[in-house]
Amino acid sequence: MKRIVYVALALAAAAIVYFANDAISGFLRTRSVAGAGALFLLLPLAAFLTRPVVVLAQRNQQQRAIGVVYALRTRKIGFIARSFGLWLASTLAIVVLVALLYREGQIAGAAAVSNWWYVVNLLSLLAHLAPGRFQLAAGQPVTVLVLGAPDAGKSTFIGVLPLDKTNAEWQFNAMPSTARLTAQLHARARGADEIQPLGEVPRSTLVGHRPWAPYAGVRPIPVDFVELRHFESARLPRKRAAIAICVPAAGGEEAIRHELQRHLQALRSAGLAGDGGKVRLPVAVLLSKADLSALTPGRATNALPKRTSELLDQNCRTWEAFAVTDRSGAPGDRGTQGFTPQGYSEAALWLVTSAA
């Protein structure tokens, strides 16, 4: 199929040159010699580098990806080296052919060949830039340590995060371990008992559908959420990790500050602080149940009282505050309307991007 497309492009280029040879030559004459030469060299190079590779988008689907982008993102330098080789060989062949025709006095023929080379590479480049939809292998996992008092919203943060659809560009997909927690949270909203310990680390996957994703692919990032109850028993990561401290927003300024102080002290004692005594990992303060306070869900760093901000400035290298709410329906709703989480994905996205 690929060969048929290239043959079609070559024929189309030949037809264009047949009808518009003088116009193309005229266009190139208006450019400087260096400009025309650079175009003659770089256009084929761009076409070779962008030639498509077929990759597995998902299990059942194969998609085309722009070769050089895929090679750079998957560190397959062989593709780039091969492209340079092909470019060098083909350019040399065309240059030799044009020179031979020129020497034989076939000026029009030489111009037609070089014009055809321009056009065929321009058409190939345009064809190569067609968007695809492919996925790269998962990136390195990121760990988010979740701290907070009982009922501060730790499990809610982890469990309802995949249900937060407020950010269309970034989505946290639940893995089975998280789905079991989400199901338990839903059952609790319907009146079931308290959440049972999972016995596994809940994992979600962050997938970003950025505007350039059709050209550059999507790389999922696994995110492990470790609910910290006892610092002593946990192996705390030092890299690709971030900290979420959950505190009820409606607790009042003093209670929030006291809670934060307690957790920051514990983090320092656990050896997560640097030389200046500041916690090295990024810290997000999640002001949970924001619907019960005057806070609007989303980034709430500027909404924190001055003394609380100062406390965080003194103890954390990087920090942000977010107001979050799960709003599990009206009282008596028993989960029929489900969760309408807000603010969670913004907070989690900041945590993951800061940690990565």
Place this chain on the structure above:
Amino acid sequence: MISMMGAARSGKTSLLVALFTEFQNRQVLRREGWSMVANNARAQELVLKGYQRFRDKQFPESNPLQYSSALEPMRYALNRPVNGIWKQMKIGGARVETIELDLLDPSGEYFTFPEKLMLDNEEANSFRKSLIASTGLICIIDPDRADDSDYFELLFKNFTQLSSLLNPDSGGPLDIPVAICVAKADAHLAAFDAPEKFLLDTMGVPAFSTILTYCPMREFFAFSAVGRDNVERTDTGEYKLKGYPKPEGVVEPFDWLIDNEP
């Protein structure tokens, strides 16, 4: 290959037997050229026993198999005349499209406890292999479910499990077409007219939005394995058929899945 999923007693076996009945019985055949073949002894046993039960005006049993191996998947071949004028005119081209249908979990045990799918035993390994090879999925929703677990909890856990199986790196939406089928529609006639609206009203917003999230390639259907006004309740409280089954809407989901195969 198409896979079917649904809770215990949701109508998976009845759908299969109804489909078989529909194709086998030439008098009621509505789609010439369709046929269904049981590919192994276990599959043959299931539909024959179900067929006999239908004949005796009883519903098929979900797991009536006695002698065949439980690990052998019940595999059927669905044959359909090719659609499209170009395909039909193609010289030497096949006149019939065939798709395999595997019934993996007739008792619905894996649907109720989806985490069992990840166990390291021969049965779970066999199920996983079949699911990974699937190019379409039939998800059966029973509006008269007997157990009290919520639709959201069941569907969210099942779809998440399935998505992590099909796409282990990122999970998320399934990359295969999913036919969402309301079973027992003879008792819920509104489902025949607007299955999507019926499901939203029956399951609630959370479960319905789970379907929307996980199934970007989806279509809603309603079917009755036995036909309208064909079920009566006996004095003992059991349901039995009034007459010979007149299946309704059983072929359409398969037709759509074959058309939308990736």
